[in-house]
Amino acid sequence: MPVISVQDLNYQVGEQKILSDISFDITQGEYVALVGPNGGGKTTLIKVLLGLITQNSGKIQILGSEKKRFKKCYKIGYVPQNVSLFDSNFPLSVYETVALGLASRKPWFSFLSPKDKEMIDIALQKASITHLKEKNLSQLSGGQRQRVMIARALVSRPEVLILDEPSTGVDIVSQQKFYQFLKSLNIDYKLTIIFITHDLGVIADDVTYVLSINQKLVFSGTAQEMLSCESATELYGIKSHVVGHHCSSHAS
DSSP states (O other): OOOOEEEEEEEETEEEEEEEEEEEEEEOOOEEEEETTTSHHHHHHHHHTTTTSOOOOEEEEEEEEEEOOOOGGGGEEEEEETTTOTTTOOOOBBBHHHHGGGGGGGTTTTTOOHHHHHHHHHHHTTTTOOOGTTTTTGGGOOHHHHHHHHHHHHOOOOOOEEEESTTOOOOOHHHHHHHHHHHHHHHHSOOOOEEESSGGGGGGGTTEEEEEEEEEEEEEEEEHHHHHHHEEEEEEESOOBBOOOSSSBBBB
């Protein structure tokens, strides 16, 4: 059974169609790249999957349940855009920030139980940031903050991790380490990952397959198939050539 199943999804605002007739399945343990141009509907699709907005038509199943009946929100971890960019006066420590990831599982203002603390420690270990747990977020580098947000998403032990272009504002070296870290989460913990990106080349060797969105589902297949002139041109609407790489981006 797919962990996420989407059938004939449509979403529009007024007369403007944002997503049209989108259908796909994602099975447990897959690493999926979601690519497409700005305004193509990638983030909108994720908002629909997360239940932040509701589709106009179509069926969505999350972990075997219809989306409107799906209550175990903690099973879906989410890392938003610009995770490395925080207000320098943000008052929380790394430990406190990761603990916030348990909010969906606990009543408001409840104390951390021994089990909660164990889950936080495990999340810190997975993200290799245990040594930073007492640090304030303002004291961290962009790459370290990135890992804190991953730990916060992992602490509730999700079955699916969704990341919306989390590398914005992070240097190239930190990005490379981050991609290696995600690959290890996928392989070592069989974590299903959906990664929204403009730059397929940097994770082309890691992902199971690619979903290309430009209002409609333009392409579904392997990264190697996607990295062709024909697929990229249809997706972006211009003559394109995409080069696979791990250190820098190139598209012309």
